[in-house]
Amino acid sequence: xxxxxxxxxxxxxxxxxxxxxxxxxxxxxxxxxxxxxxxxxxxxxxxxxxxxxxxxxxxxxxxxxxxxxxxxxxxxxxxxxxxxxxxxxxxxxxxxxxxxxxxxxxxxxxxxxxxxxxxxxxxxxxxxxxxxxxxxxxxxxxxxxxxxxxxxxxxxxxxxxxxxxxxxxxxxxxxxxxxxxxxxxxxxxxxxxxxxxxxxxxxxxxxxxxxxxxxxxxxxxxxxxxxxxxxxxxxxxxxxxxxxxxxxxxxxxxxxxxx
Amino acid sequence: xxxxxxxxxxxxxxxxxxxxxxxxxxxxxxxxxxxxxxxxxxxxxxxxxxxxxxxxxxxxxxxxxxxxxxxxxxxxxxxxxxxxxxxxxxxxxxxxxxxxxxxxxxxxxxxxxxxxxxxxxxxxxxxxxxxxxxxxxxxxxxxxxxxxxxxxxxxxxxxxxxxxxxxxxxxxxxxxxxxxxxxxxxxxxxxxxxxxxxxxxxxxxxxxxxxxxxxxxxxxxxxxxxxxxxxxxxxxxxxxxxxxxxxxxxxxxxxxxxxxxxxxxxxxxxxxxxxxxxxxxxxxxxxxxxxxxxxxxxxxxxxxxxxxxxxxxxxxxxxxxxxxxxxxxxxxxxxxxxxxxxxxxxxxxxxxxxxxxxxxxxxxxxxxxxxxxxxxxxxxxxxxxxxxxxxxxxxxxxxxxxxxxxxxxxxxxxxxx
Numbered sequence: 001x002x003x004x005x006x007x008x009x010x011x012x013x014x015x016x017x018x019x020x021x022x023x024x025x026x027x028x029x030x031x032x033x034x035x036x037x038x039x040x041x042x043x044x045x046x047x048x049x050x051x052x053x054x055x056x057x058x059x060x061x062x063x064x065x066x067x068x069x070x071x072x073x074x075x076x077x078x079x080x081x082x083x084x085x086x087x088x089x090x091x092x093x094x095x096x097x098x099x100x101x102x103x104x105x106x107x108x109x110x111x112x113x114x115x116x117x118x119x120x121x122x123x124x125x126x127x128x129x130x131x132x133x134x135x136x137x138x139x140x141x142x143x144x145x146x147x148x149x150x151x152x153x154x155x156x157x158x159x160x161x162x163x164x165x166x167x168x169x170x171x172x173x174x175x176x177x178x179x180x181x182x183x184x185x186x187x188x189x190x191x192x193x194x195x196x197x198x199x200x201x202x203x204x205x206x207x208x209x210x211x212x213x214x215x216x217x218x219x220x221x222x223x224x225x226x227x228x229x230x231x232x233x234x235x236x237x238x239x240x241x242x243x244x245x246x247x248x249x250x251x252x253x254x255x256x257x258x259x
Numbered sequence: 260x261x262x263x264x265x266x267x268x269x270x271x272x273x274x275x276x277x278x279x280x281x282x283x284x285x286x287x288x289x290x291x292x293x294x295x296x297x298x299x300x301x302x303x304x305x306x307x308x309x310x311x312x313x314x315x316x317x318x319x320x321x322x323x324x325x326x327x328x329x330x331x332x333x334x335x336x337x338x339x340x341x342x343x344x345x346x347x348x349x350x351x352x353x354x355x356x357x358x359x360x361x362x363x364x365x366x367x368x369x370x371x372x373x374x375x376x377x378x379x380x381x382x383x384x385x386x387x388x389x390x391x392x393x394x395x396x397x398x399x400x401x402x403x404x405x406x407x408x409x410x411x412x413x414x415x416x417x418x419x420x421x422x423x424x425x426x427x428x429x430x431x432x433x434x435x436x437x438x439x440x441x442x443x444x445x446x447x448x449x450x451x452x453x454x455x456x457x458x459x460x461x462x463x464x465x466x467x468x469x470x471x472x473x474x475x476x477x478x479x480x481x482x483x484x485x486x487x488x489x490x491x492x493x494x495x496x497x498x499x500x501x502x503x504x505x506x507x508x509x510x511x512x513x514x515x516x517x518x519x520x521x522x523x524x525x526x527x528x529x530x531x532x533x534x535x536x537x538x539x540x541x542x543x544x545x546x547x548x549x550x551x552x553x554x555x556x557x558x559x560x561x562x563x564x565x566x567x568x569x570x571x572x573x574x575x576x577x578x579x580x581x582x583x584x585x586x587x588x589x590x591x592x593x594x595x596x597x598x599x600x601x602x603x604x605x606x607x608x609x610x611x612x613x614x615x616x617x618x619x620x621x622x623x624x625x626x627x628x629x630x631x632x633x634x635x636x637x638x639x640x641x642x643x644x645x646x647x648x649x650x651x652x653x654x655x656x657x658x659x660x661x662x663x664x665x666x667x668x669x670x671x672x673x674x675x676x
Contacts, residue, residue: 232311
């Protein structure tokens, strides 16, 4: 077993796949740089992310696996899980060594693992499209703070750009400490100088709100209560759909969290 | 000002909540002109404590109503607070909720004040203002007001994504009993207007590309279940007929929640039959996605759905001659009929078996409910069995080994806490 150490980036992972082909290494243990401790008995290859090499593997994945399978490959990567990095690596090797079409062989454990993780990431992406709550600030900026389980901002960017084309907005990932900002033309990645560890409640203090913001927050909270049918109360289902970890980012649930 | 709008929203949201549709999918309005909003596969932005999805701002324009339908909270004889929104108020609410990503769009219904056309005209003003002045491309579900003129209804269809009109009760007889002023004939007339116009636009679109969208997410309807004594066979028979005659996108079933002391209906405090509602939806799914004919599930020998087990399992136990199904050779239609295999896993089975015969461990990984499916399938390493089990034995085994979410309640009641 050869150990490949990569930098944790997407192009680093693709470069690792490229290198393993050049060196004809089939059995590879892929580790992310920060977790790696030198093992004196195993051969170690340090992978340096290389744009051109990554590009070739990326193209190859499309040729052999198809567009959709490649999209799943990227989604699964955004889970940031060490276990999935290994599956992605083995998946790529498997797909390249088989005739075209084998990216759909769910009987293979790597194909299945990648597809299942992609599904989970997709679900989190969808949740963010649902659970993001913008607040309107005094200068007309709509901003939202989130903390998704997976790094899904790259996946939701297009949705928000298409939908809110006529308003300036920012979506900030508290956990990963970066955000995306739409300026009516383009979306940029941004980092902020306000203390990222501040909770949404605290950060509200530093940003002046639109004068109507409080009214609409109240109206939404009250609407949320009025549209509930008490005779059908089903908290288990409610929590299954809206897990508690998201409540602090949802205006309509934040009061329940304080109880 | 803010106090009044808060009160109105509470009254008119509360009155609108018994319409169960919250779908925001099936339309494909794009935000082409740098305006606001688009529609696609639909998003549930939140869920209330009853576990229902909140996708649209669901409100009545007004709860003043000239009709006195016994099953409706807004009936004219009911002593409740009444309110009405102005056109501007609905537009403002919709836009401000939408911009904050609270909702996918608007679901607008109304009590009937003065007459049908007067009401429909106000609703039309709202959707036109949203589309034409606010450049809003989000989802709009508009209720057709029974008795509204053909011109008014077809014009509304140019701005709405979905339109619907409720059957209210599963049979004409039931409806006449509780709402003598309403009729299924009227519902058919309105559904027919939209259907015909829809077909006309689709034909024109083949020749001229610029033909505007017309109710792109189609029509739906709703039936209240359990207020009147119809059988499941009656209910699903009606659903099937309306699906076929009016190409409906959805039929919704709503377990009746007692809201009046009317002696013709269940008394206040009676629990809504949520299991029954669930079984009806399962049957609906079998008809729409699993290619079952309604008569295979409900017929004169079996006019009621089994509350203990789902309708697909129930069908399988009644038809042992169709099983076991060989996962590695059976066609897609038959794999779909296996209890414990859903649409997604059926597709995965078909995709995966091209690369080799499937084994038990693979089936489990693919996400099928093996506990249930095992009695109905054969795969590469299925154990050899001498004699098939009798259906009633199977039924007991499956019930023992599975945990239904309703299992703890022997009656058709759900616990409140």
